Amino acid sequence: MLTLETSRLLLRRWRDSDRVPFAAINADEQVRRYYYPSLLTAQETDELIDEADRHLAREGFGFLAVERKADKVLIGGAGLSRPGSEVPGNFPLEIGWILGRAHWRQGYATEISHRWLDFAWLQLRAECVIGYTSCINDPSRRAMRKIGMIHVEDGDFDDVTVPPGHILRPHVLYRIDRPGQ
Numbered sequence: 001m002l003t004l005e006t007s008r009l010l011l012r013r014w015r016d017s018d019r020v021p022f023a024a025i026n027a028d029e030q031v032r033r034y035y036y037p038s039l040l041t042a043q044e045t046d047e048l049i050d051e052a053d054r055h056l057a058r059e060g061f062g063f064l065a066v067e068r069k070a071d072k073v074l075i076g077g078a079g080l081s082r083p084g085s086e087v088p089g090n091f092p093l094e095i096g097w098i099l100g101r102a103h104w105r106q107g108y109a110t111e112i113s114h115r116w117l118d119f120a121w122l123q124l125r126a127e128c129v130i131g132y133t134s135c136i137n138d139p140s141r142r143a144m145r146k147i148g149m150i151h152v153e154d155g156d157f158d159d160v161t162v163p164p165g166h167i168l169r170p171h172v173l174y175r176i177d178r179p180g181q
Contacts, residue, residue, distance in 0.1 A: 002061060004119060006111045011064040011078065013056065014049045018065050021074045022049065025100040034137035035098075036162045055081060061124065063096070066112060068103075075103040078112045080120060083130060086160045087173070091130045093120055104139075113147040121178045128177045134159070134168040141172065149174035 004011040014022075019042070025031055026040035026048075040048065048063075056062035063079035078097035087094070095116055097109050120126040131149055133140040135156070145151075155173030162169040 002056060002064070004064070004115050005069075006115050008069055009075075009108065009111060009115075010067045010069055011112065011115065012067060014053060014065045014077075018074050019046055019049060021100075022065070022077065025076055025098065028101055030101050031098065034134050034140065034168065036134075036159075036166065036168045052077070052079070061119065066097075066099070066108070074100075075108060076100055078109075078116065080116055080124075080129070083132075084161070086157075087130070087132060088157050089130075089155065089173075091128065091175075093124070093126050093129045095120075095129050095131050109143045110146055113143070117147065117176065126178060127181065128175055130176075131174045132157075132171050134162075135170040135172050136167060141174070144174040147176070149176045 001013045003013070023040070023042040023045040026045045029039065032038045032040070052063040059082070061080050063077050063081060065074055066076045066078050067073065068075050076097060076099035080093050080095055083091050083094045095113060097112055099108055117129060120129050131144045152173040152175050157171050157173065158169050159171045
């Protein structure tokens with residue numbers, strides 16, 4: 001099974017022991033303030049992990065657990081997936097992450113993203129990778145720009161999985177192309 005490493009992190013398949021700490025991350029209002037639905041129950045988190053495992057088995061890549069090497073603490077999850085039908089266009093891959101609040105502002109999202117982008121370019125031979133988030137999610141937008149993603153000016157869209165009129169419905173689309181194109 002797929003395992004990726006950075007200097008500080010191990011990106012690996014989910015374990016049963018990850019379920020409780022990841023459920024705690026998904027139950028944190030600050031962590032989930034830009035997600036819809038905002039908070040996830042333990043059961044919903046389990047379903048997310050189970051789906052990530054199925055995706056990994058089917059595609060050979062996916063949303064992996066992120067463990068800090070120094071102390072083996074689960075700090076969140078991150079990975080590549082296929083964009084859903086709510087995303088306009090025909091893009092092959094999207095990148096995403098969610099990290100526990102105690103692990104913000106330490107460069108982990110950037111570190112994780114660079115490793116996943118290397119995988120996308122070298123292993124999957126992807127032409128591009130997208131990222132998207134609600135318009136008001138300035139922290140994720142900054143992180144996407146930091147890893148070299150560019151806002152697709154005509155790519156903004158309403159996420160149809162979010163109810164009309166909800167503040168999180170308007171989304172922005174970012175993109176990065178394989179180097180050398």
